[in-house]
Amino acid sequence: MASNEPNVSSPRQGAPGFIHDWSAERRVFNVPWGKAMMWLFILSDVFIFACFLVGYMVLRMSTVEPWPDASEVFALTIAGQSIPLLLIAIMTFILISSSGTMALAVKYGYANDRRKTAVLLLITALLGASFVGMQAFEWAILIGEGVRPWENPWGAAQFGAVFFLITGFHGTHVTIGVIFIVIMAVKVMRGSLDGQRPGFLTGRKGNYGMVESLGLYWHFVDLVWVFIFAFFYLW
Amino acid sequence: MAEHGQHSVQHAAAGEFDNMELVHPKTFLGKYVWSQDAKVIAIQYGVTAIAIGLVALVLSILMRLQLGFPNTFSLIDPASYLQYVTMHGMIMVVYLLTALFLGAFGNYLIPLMCGARDMAFPYLNMLSYWFYLAAVLILMASFFVPGGATGAGWTLYPPQAISPGTPGIDGGILLMFASLSVFIAGFTMGGLNYVVTVLQARTRGMTLMRLPLTIWGIFMATVMALLAFPALLVAILMMLCDMLLGTSFFMPEMLNLGEPSAHEGGSPLLYQHLFWFFGHPEVYIVALPAFGIVSDILATHARKNIFGYRMMVWAIIIIAVLSFVVWAHHMFISGMNPYFGFLFATTTLIIAVPTAIKVYNWVLTLWRGNIRMTVPMLFAIGFIFTFVNGGLSGLFLGNVTVDVPLADTYFVVGHFHMVMAVAPVLVVFGAIYHWYPKITGRMLDDTLGKIHFWVTFLGTYAIFYPMHFMGFAGVPRRYYGYGETSYIPDSMQALNAFMSVAAIIVALVQLVFFYNLVRSYFHGREAGPNPWQATTLEWQTEHTPPRHGNFGAELPVVYRWAYDYGVPGAKHDFLPQNMPPEAVEADDTVPGRRS
Ligand code: HEM
Ligand SMILES: [Cu+2]
Numbered sequence: 083m084a085s086n087e088p089n090v091s092s093p094r095q096g097a098p099g100f101i102h103d104w105s106a107e108r109r110v111f112n113v114p115w116g117k118a119m120m121w122l123f124i125l126s127d128v129f130i131f132a133c134f135l136v137g138y139m140v141l142r143m144s145t146v147e148p149w150p151d152a153s154e155v156f157a158l159t160i161a162g163q164s165i166p167l168l169l170i171a172i173m174t175f176i177l178i179s180s181s182g183t184m185a186l187a188v189k190y191g192y193a194n195d196r197r198k199t200a201v202l203l204l205i206t207a208l209l210g211a212s213f214v215g216m217q218a219f220e221w222a223i224l225i226g227e228g229v230r231p232w233e234n235p236w237g238a239a240q241f242g243a244v245f246f247l248i249t250g251f252h253g254t255h256v257t258i259g260v261i262f263i264v265i266m267a268v269k270v271m272r273g274s275l276d277g278q279r280p281g282f283l284t285g286r287k288g289n290y291g292m293v294e295s296l297g298l299y300w301h302f303v304d305l306v307w308v309f310i311f312a313f314f315y316l317w
Numbered sequence: 318m319a320e321h322g323q324h325s326v327q328h329a330a331a332g333e334f335d336n337m338e339l340v341h342p343k344t345f346l347g348k349y350v351w352s353q354d355a356k357v358i359a360i361q362y363g364v365t366a367i368a369i370g371l372v373a374l375v376l377s378i379l380m381r382l383q384l385g386f387p388n389t390f391s392l393i394d395p396a397s398y399l400q401y402v403t404m405h406g407m408i409m410v411v412y413l414l415t416a417l418f419l420g421a422f423g424n425y426l427i428p429l430m431c432g433a434r435d436m437a438f439p440y441l442n443m444l445s446y447w448f449y450l451a452a453v454l455i456l457m458a459s460f461f462v463p464g465g466a467t468g469a470g471w472t473l474y475p476p477q478a479i480s481p482g483t484p485g486i487d488g489g490i491l492l493m494f495a496s497l498s499v500f501i502a503g504f505t506m507g508g509l510n511y512v513v514t515v516l517q518a519r520t521r522g523m524t525l526m527r528l529p530l531t532i533w534g535i536f537m538a539t540v541m542a543l544l545a546f547p548a549l550l551v552a553i554l555m556m557l558c559d560m561l562l563g564t565s566f567f568m569p570e571m572l573n574l575g576e577p578s579a580h581e582g583g584s585p586l587l588y589q590h591l592f593w594f595f596g597h598p599e600v601y602i603v604a605l606p607a608f609g610i611v612s613d614i615l616a617t618h619a620r621k622n623i624f625g626y627r628m629m630v631w632a633i634i635i636i637a638v639l640s641f642v643v644w645a646h647h648m649f650i651s652g653m654n655p656y657f658g659f660l661f662a663t664t665t666l667i668i669a670v671p672t673a674i675k676v677y678n679w680v681l682t683l684w685r686g687n688i689r690m691t692v693p694m695l696f697a698i699g700f701i702f703t704f705v706n707g708g709l710s711g712l713f714l715g716n717v718t719v720d721v722p723l724a725d726t727y728f729v730v731g732h733f734h735m736v737m738a739v740a741p742v743l744v745v746f747g748a749i750y751h752w753y754p755k756i757t758g759r760m761l762d763d764t765l766g767k768i769h770f771w772v773t774f775l776g777t778y779a780i781f782y783p784m785h786f787m788g789f790a791g792v793p794r795r796y797y798g799y800g801e802t803s804y805i806p807d808s809m810q811a812l813n814a815f816m817s818v819a820a821i822i823v824a825l826v827q828l829v830f831f832y833n834l835v836r837s838y839f840h841g842r843e844a845g846p847n848p849w850q851a852t853t854l855e856w857q858t859e860h861t862p863p864r865h866g867n868f869g870a871e872l873p874v875v876y877r878w879a880y881d882y883g884v885p886g887a888k889h890d891f892l893p894q895n896m897p898p899e900a901v902e903a904d905d906t907v908p909g910r911r912s
Contacts, residue, residue, distance in 0.1 A: 107524045107875075109517040115437045119513045122543065126505060129547035133591060137551065140587050141566065147582065232563040232579075239581055243564035247554065284440040285340050 116286075120295040124302045127255075131306050134251065135313055138244040142317075147238035152315050155224070155236065170315050173216045174307065177256075180209035181304045184263075188297045191290040196270055199293065203267035206300065210260040217253050221246070245314060252310055255303045259296075266296055339435055339866055353439035354865045355424045358446050360756070362420035365446075369453050370413035376405040378824050381780075385817025387798045387810075396484040398797040399468030404460075406471030407493070410599060411500065412456065414741055416449060418606035419504070419542065422748060423511045423535045425756070429855035430532050432520025432873050432895075434866045437513045441506045448503025455496040462488030470795060472596070475567040475588050479560045481574055490560070494553045501546045511539045520854075522875035526630070527894070529853045529879040530623065533630055534609020537637045538602045544641070545598035552591035559583065589651055593644035600737050601640045605633055607744035608675060611697045613879070614747050615679055617851045618694035619686030620890055622880035624678045632671035639668045649720045658717040665715035669708070676705060687883070687890075691849070692766035696747030699774045700740050707736025710785060725795075728788020731781050739777045746773070746830070753834070754848045758861045759841030765833040772826040779819035783812050852893050853879050 104110055111118055142149055153166040160168070187202035228235045229242045269275060275288040340353050349357060380401050383393045393401075424442065428435050436442045459466040468484035469477060477483050478490060485493075515528070515536045528536075555566035559580065567588040568580035616623040623629060645653065645661040679701055688694065710732040714720045723729065746769070753761050791804055799805050847856040859869040873895035881892035887901050 105524055105526060107522050108519050110525070111517065113517075115513050115517050118517050119438065119509045122509050122512055123505070126509075126543040126547060129544050130551060133548050133551035133594075137555065137566070137587055137591065140590075141582075141584060144584055145582050231558060232565070239565055240583070243558060243562075243566060247558060247564075251554075284438070286438075286440075 114289075114291045116291055116295045117298070120298045124298065127302065131252075131309070134244075134248050135309065138248060138313065141240045141244060142238070145238040145240055148236070149238050150234060150236035150241050152317065155229075156220075156315055167315055169216060169220055170311065173213055173220075174311055176209050176216075177213050177304050177307055180206045180213070181301050183209065184297045184300045188290075188294045191270070191275070191293040194276065194290075196273060196276065199290075200267045200270040203263050203270060203293070207260045207263040207267065210256050210263065210300075214253055214256050214260070217249060217256075221249075248310060249314070252303070252306060255306070259300050259303055262296055263300070266293060340439065341865060351443065353435070353443045355428050355436045355439070355442060356756075356863065356865075356867075358442055359421050359424035361446050362416055362424060362449065365450055365453055366413050366416040366421060369408055369457070370417075372457070373405045373408035373413060374824055374827070376401040376408075378820060380405065381817040381820040383797065385814040393797075395797040396468060397465070399470070399795070400466045400484050400489070402795055403468050403470050403473075404456075404466050408456070409738060410471065410603065411497070412453060414603045414737075414745075415504070415542070415599070417745060418603060418741070419511065419535060419539055420446070420449060420507060422531075422606060422610070423507070423539065425752070426531055426855065427511055427514050427535065428518075429858070429863065429867055430529050430853050431515060431518065432523050432854050432868070432875060433514055433518040434868065434872070436510045437518050438510050442510050445503045445507035445510070448499055448506065452496045452500035452503060455492050455499060459485070459489045459492035459496070462492065465489055467493050472589075472592060473556070474592075475556055475559065475583075475585050476569065476571060476573075476578075476580075479556060479568075480578070481576075491557075494557050497553055498550060501550050504542060504546060508539045508543045512536065512543070520872045520875060523894075526627070527875060527878045529609075530612035530626070530629055530633075531606070531609040531853075533633050534605040534607070534612075537633050538605040541598045541605070541637050541640070542602045545595045545602065547595075548591045549595035552588055552595070555591075556588065586648075586651060586653075589648050590644070593647045594641070596647065597644040598637075598640050600733075601636060603737055603741050605637065607700065607741040608633065610744050610748045610751075611679065611700050612682075613851075613853070614693045614697040614751055615682050616880050616882060617751075617849050618691050618697070619683050619688045620882045621682055621686040622882055624681040624684075625674075626878065626880060628674055629678055632675050635671045636668060639664060639671075643668060646715055646720070649717050650724045655717075662715055662717050666712065669712060669715075672708060676701065676708075691750075692761070692763060692770060693747045693751035693849075695767065695770045695774075696743045696750065699770065700743045700747065703735055703743060703774075703777070704740040707732055707734075707740060711736060722791075723788055725793055726788040727784040727792045727794055730794050731784030731788060734777075734781045734784070739781065743774070746770070749834075751849070752855075753837070754844030754861075755855055755858075756862055757838055757841070758844055759837050760844045760848060761837045761841060762833050765829055769826055769830045769833070772829075773823055776819050776823035776826065780816050780823065783816055787812065850889075850891050852877075852881055852891050854894055857893050857895055 103112075154164075156170055157164045157166045158168040159165075183202050183206045187199050187206060190198040190202060224242075224245075229245075231243045231246050233239050234242045269288060270293070273279075275290050275292065278287040278289060280287055342348050342352070348354075352358060352361075379390075379393060380398060382390055383398055424436070427433075464485050464487035466485050467473070467478065467489035469479075469490065473490075473493070479486055483490075515532060519528075555564075558564040559566050559568045563579055565580040565583035567585050568578065568583040569585060570581040571578050612623050612629060643661055643665045645657060646665045649658055649661075683698075710728065714723060714729065714732060750761055750766055753759075787809055790806060790809060792799070792809060799809075844861065846858065846861045849856070854873055854875070855863070857873060858867060874897075875894045876897055877892060877894055879894055881887075881894075883890050884892055884901075892901060
C-alpha cells in the first residue's frame, strides 16, 4: 500500500499527535489494514502465550515435588562432556538470526528488489525450519530419557506436561510461519506483489505490505521464544 | 459536541476501499451461500444463532418441566437434567448471544454505520461464519454420541468435567472442547475484521467521537472478546491434555468412585482462574453491545439526543477495562486468601459506578423526550428495568460475606438471568424490530410486536423474580430434584410449578414473534428508507435493503454526531449524520429521504 498512498503523517508529535490520531476521521493509525490486523492478532496471541506461561508458573510454584534442574535436563553430551544449554543456545541464535533476514526481506521488498526479497524469505524459512527440526531433536532426546507428559524421572509430573504443551504450541506457530513464508516467497518470485495480482483465495491485491505483516508475525514468534527460553531454561 | 454541525476535521488519506474491488458473485450460491458481503454473513450468523438458541430454549423448558412437575416426565433423568443445564447455559451465552451481537449485528451494522462498503477483510469474514457453523454442528453432534452431551455445567470445572460419574465424559466433553476451539478460531477471524473496520475504514468525517453508541458497544465488546477467549482456549487445551494424555494440569490426585485417579498434583483452581478470566468479560461481551444498541434505540424513539454521549463512551471503555480485573468474584467460595476476596469485591463494586452512570443517562435521555412508544422503544425500556434489577442483585453477590451463603443457590440463577439473559435478549428483540425494516424493506406488525413484548417482559419476571426468594431459602442450583429436604419449605414446589407455567407461556409467545418475522417479510407495510426518521448512516442508503457495497457511487460524508434530534432552528426534527451544515436551514431536502 505504502507505494501508492500519500504520506499523511500526524502533524504533531507526542501526546497532541496521539490525540489527533485517535480523534481523526477515517482511520486511527496511518497503516494499511493488513498491518493493523496483524497487530491486533498478535495482541490476542500474546494473551494466549501469557495464559500458558502464567499457568506454568502457577503449576511450578504450587507443586510439592522438586522441579527438574534445567541445566542438567537440557544439557547435551558431546565428547563425554556435558554442556548445559548448548542446543538451546544454538536454536535461539538461529531463530533470532531469522528475524534479521526477515527484516532485510521487508526492506528489499519495499525497494522492489524481487530477487533479494525472495532469497531472504527463503533463508528465513530455512532457518525457521531448522529451528523446528532441532526442537524435534530435543523432544526426541527428552523422550528417550523417559520424559512423558504425565511423568519424568526427575520430579514433578507437570514438567513434561508444560514443556511439551508450550514448546509444542510455539513450534506450531513457527511451522505455520514457515509455510506462509514459503508461500510468500513463491508469490514474490512470480511477481504477484509487483503486479498487484489478486490473491487466489482472498482476492486481495498483492503488495509488499503483506511481507511486512508476515514479518511482524515472525518477529512476534521470535520474541515469544525469548520468554519461553527464559522461563524454561534459565529459571 | 464542540465540532457540532461543522465539518472541521482534516481529511486523511484516501481509504483502501477506493482501490479495492468487492467480489460481486453472479451465481445464487455465490450471492447467498458463499457470500463475502457482510450483510449476508450477518443474516447467516443471525439465523444460525437463533436456530441454536431455540434448541437452548427447548432445553430450558425441559428443565422447567422437571422442576415444576417432578418425576412426571420419564424422559428426564438426573443425568440428562445436568446435560440440559450445561448445554442450555453454554449455548445461550456463547453460541446465541455472542454470535448474535457480534457476528450478526456487528456484521450488519459496523460497515453501514461507519460508512464503509464492507468489512475490511471480506474473505476472512466469510470464513468466520463457516467456522461458526461448524462449531454449532459439532456441538449439536454431541447430543448424539454415546453417553450424550456433557453434563459438567457451563463452567466445565475440572476435576468433575472429565471424571467418571459426570454424564458425557466419553464423547460429549470432547466435542464441547472441539466446538469451543473452532468457535474461538472463527470468532477471531470475525473479530479482527470488526475492530479493523471500526478503527481504519470509516468514511470521511466519521471520527471516533461521532460513532453511534451501537458501534462503540460492539467494538469494545469485540476487543474484549479477542483478549478474553485466549484464556478459555488455553484452559481447554490443558484440560484436553489431562483427559487424553494423562497430564495433570488441573487434575489432583483423588479417589474417584472409590478408584484412585491416574493424576497427581494438578490445580483445579488454576482452571477456575483461567475460565473466569474469560467468563467474566464474556458477560460484558454480551452486555456492551446491548448497552450501545439500547442507547441508539432510546435516542431515536424519544427524538432526543443521548444524554452525555462522551460519558457514555468513556463508561463503555472503563467497564471494558475493569471487567478484566474482577474475575475472582466468581470464586469467593472456591477458597482464596481473604485479602484477594476483598480486592476483587472492591473492583467489582467499582464497576457499578460507570454502569450506574449509563443507567442514569438512559433515563435522562427519556426525560422530557418526545417518546414514541414503538415496539423497539418498549423493549429498550424493558431492558432498563430488567437490567437495573439484575444489577442490584449483583451488588449482593459482589460482597464476599453476602455471597458466601447465596453462592450456588437460585439467587445466583435469578441474578444472572436478569442481568445477562433476559436483559440482552430484550435488546436483541428491540434491535430486530428496529432494524428489520432496513434489512427487509418492510415493517414488522405492531400489534403482534406489542403482544410479544408484554408477554415476554412480564413472563420473564414471573419466571426469574421468584428465584431470588428461592435463593434466600437456600434452594441449590443445578439440582434435578430436592426430594424431602427439610429446610426447603413445601411452598417452593408451588412456586416452581408457577415459574414453569410462565416459562412455557414465554416460550410459546416466541412463536408469535417468528410468525411476525415471516408474515411481515411478505405482507408487511412498505418501510421506505428511513421509517424511524433516524440519523445514522444505515438509514441513509440509496437502496433499502442496501445492496452489496452499501452505498451508491459515493460514500457518504459525515458532518455531525449521530444524535441530532430536535435541534433548535432546524427544519426537521432530525438531522442525518451526512447532512451538510448548509442544508440545515437552507432548504427542506433531507438527504437519504427520497420518496
Ligand atoms: C425462557 C428463557 C429461559 C429459561 C426458562 C431458563 C431456565 C434455566 C434453568 C431452569 C436453568 C437451570 C437452573 C439450575 O438447575 O441450576 C438455567 C441455567 C442457565 N441459564 Fe437459563 N433460562 C432461560 C434463558 C437463558 C438465556 C437467554 C441465557 C443467556 C445468557 C441463559 C443462561 C443460563 C446459564 C448460563 C445457566 C447456568 C448453566 C449452568 O448452571 O451451568 N438462560 N436456565
Ligand atoms: Cu463476573
